[in-house]
Amino acid sequence: MKLKHILGLVLVSAVIFAGCGTKSPEKEAEKLPTIETKTISTTELSDNIGKADWMVVDTRSNDEYNGWSKEEYRGGHIKGATDFSYNWLNAQAENKEERLEKALKEKGFEKDKNIVLYDSNEENAKKVAAYLDKQGYKNLYTYNVADWAKDESLPMESYENYEMIVPAWWINDVINDKKPETYTNNNFKVIEVSWGEDSPSYNEGHIPGAVHMNTDDLESAPIWNRKSDADLEKMAMDYGIDVNTTIILYGENPMASYRAAAILKYMGVKDIRVLNGGYNAWKNAGFKAETKKNEKQPVESFKATVPVNKDYIIDIDKAKEYLANDSKDTLVDIRTWEEYIGETPGYKDIDIAGRPPKALWGKAGTNTQNLDDYRNVDDTMKNANDILNMWKEQGITPDKNLAFYCGTGWRAAEVLWYSEAMGLKKVSLYDGGWYEWIADPSNPIEKGEPK
Template sequence: MNAPHDPPSRLAHLLTPAALAAQARAGALLIEVGCGTHAQYRAEHIPGARYLDTAALEAPPLFNKVPDADLLEVLLALGIRHDSTVLLYGRSTLAAARAAHLMLYAGVADVRLLDGGFAAWQAEGRSAAAGGEPPPRRANGFGAPFPGRPDYLVDMAGARALLARDDAVLASIRTWSEHTGVTSGYSYIRARGDIPGARWGRAGREGDVNSMSDYQDGNGCMLPAAVIETMWREQGIHRGLHTAFYCGTGWRASLAFFYAWVIGWPRISVYDGGWYEWSKALC
């Protein structure tokens, strides 16, 4: 049997402000994703955008994905089906990437992300709206099996299984100080260290778990694919492996996953529990 071809690049799913504006005018669903930032959304947002809080997507104490039935309800309430085109942006691109990954896991085939986030929109002097959300337009059904891509997410048992395989890798999307156990990176995660056997996939500035500066330029836009792939290859992470990205709780891993997805990597996942879940299990 011939080996399957790699999927094509999906770089068109990483949008400029002009592309996002054009696609929103054409009828795509536009959503601002935030974490406790509804007040900022009401003060100023991209015209036509609805608001989605990550609290609807992940739940304490570990901030893992909510149960599938709850995730499905969130999507249907937003009017999202499997065949919807969804445009996401955030004041934090990490929050938007968290939503993007879970929508892809759900089986939404066409998920797009504003490169550089709301700051990129503002930098071009584009108009903004204030006030509440547009009227809801609930979807009657998802229209396809749910979740459509369960392979895009692994639990702790799945992470352990990948560690035992020669054709798989866990990629730690954390700072060097987190990866080497100097700090946990989070005020609410006591344990320091990293998953034995994981490879360092890099992240961003030391001391800032919201930074992905190793992946982005000064404007918060994705670096060229070749730069990112070279960075990963130096750590033994390449597209020939099944790569499961993880971080502390999921946001940075979700952005690394989305970049790998748009580049066209064929076998990728997020280990949702990350270091928080793994370290809790050791206690």
Template structure:
């Protein structure tokens, strides 16, 4: 039995949990609290905090690991074992309890026992019995699912009750991409307008455009500070880049389609072709940028690096980029990292963030991400700035951190590109001898 007073806040694996009942017990763990492993095999949206149909609250049972049966379908036995044991840290010899719908729970149970997991049971009690215990990301609404976006697109009085966290004012759906809107014109989410990343960042450094130009380009899209903006992309990193810049500008409600265009297609949801134009240019309604703290420049980075215990400059590039084996870009010649930067994980190349995403492209669980950051002394009580080559990957990680409730965060806008162009800026290559 675990008792807490009403509305007391606890922290579990770095994620804030708000308990609203006076007495809480964890019967699912009561038989073997130190060894029972729990798997939540539902979609990541529900794991992160969106309420499932029939429930008031969303989230997952504390300590649960998010694993979907669908993720394992196209994996070999060796790949499944690596994913479950090495990445998800499951122990084959300790008991496992699974919860999701019966069909997927049985499928996952068979997949696990098929690779020698010894004791795999399906939780019989409905998840609603544990509703007051569930752990949710503090800002889970930042990441939306195709299901939610489809409800928004088809929003009417008949489905008002289904639309959790509905926009408070008007909304805009934006497909973001670099260059001409070729793919968008062929097929896109109904009602979406196209935004070119070139309108938000500019050569030669690909930093955010000046405030006056930024405000003008935002207003041309029909966006005010009160507009709810939902973004997605064929490369979702570009959508994340614009999303982060909109937050910097002062848009109060910015959301990202978790998994991007691929998630929308995988859900087999309606699309349309052609172009949706903005009918009216609006006034933004606030000074731009309203949140200058969300973007960090070179001079601010140099100040941060003087105190590595209270600040973290975090490289979210690949390990090969971090240690200087490659620059990661055809147009960036210098290799290495900012001297003093910590490694916050990345992906297999400069175009993805595999270390931060599930097999379906959605965000990995907060506990998995934060455990890797803790190993590099990247903490919630620090001022943290993420950087990559020019800003796309860093913006996506910024949004993940924001969804997880990290408050004092920013993107180092110039990234490795701007830093490395000045030979007076200290850089390093090679494997660090110790974590900073």
């Protein structure tokens, strides 16, 4: 078990402790102020979409923006809309106000623009309007998105693979023997992913029926690469997983569940879902939890030879090929700026800092334990346009083969999963990452800001 996970466990435990006794953000949302706004008709909205002095903003949950809908009408968002969810106003997060202000800037909010805030619940749109009004935005309109979604002639869009990242209500439906959208199986397992055989985050409360997965069952020292194919196949059988099982993953720290998702997909599991926003999303939705320990139920066969999706994860030889052929391949560094330019190795158990030459910085977060550049303030996935614009600034374009790496694969796995949910095809995980790169002293290292 590497030190970064231990440090992460301490941080997560601190967040859990700090949140004890607080009310659900869903309930706190009722206390948010609202203001009266001008309403806009469907015709007016349609006529103004795309104009430089107008912007359209989805204030619903991130899940609905991505493509999910529990209503009778279409899921997804109005084509051309950005997002600013009312859920973000209730999030419990460090530097919350700073991150919200940063989101406004990234999404192109300007005080002289006409801003249309849409939701299926007008009160939620008005809560966002009240927040924006306080920030000095005055040309605010509200709109009921149900009117748009019911008209098939009006364009809406969803991420191509939005079903890879699921809302809490979807999991609740599955465990209660319902058949929510995109779920056609009759065999599922809910798995909480975190470090340790006896995980505090699991013991304090988990989704009913969930079993705990120790990340040490997926990876091993000293470089914390994934375990051998034979060991992974045995691990899956021990957890009762075969290629046809629908696997639903989550964790207090979402990063661990994306790490497991990437490895299970490499192995060949056909249907893998990850809870958007981690366990906090389950708690915030008000669904019940349990504390009893659920035992694993082994199966006799994985029903495939590992790996089925061999190219989903690449190793160091292939990573070097990417660097040598940077006209069509890109190695994308998902670490902090300080790690990327070699000011710090990022981890207590290594002392070599820097990056592989020609690797491009894909951003990450403020430390090894977060991915704030890829997550909204409530830890849900940032929207695809924000991610693509961020990459464009760094010279990363999705027409190339993109292999994501970090220190050992956790942060990079989350970005990989997001990119595939967005619909990118040519993506993979360089599993060994910085730990593997520095294990061989002959591998070149670059420091400083790239030229």
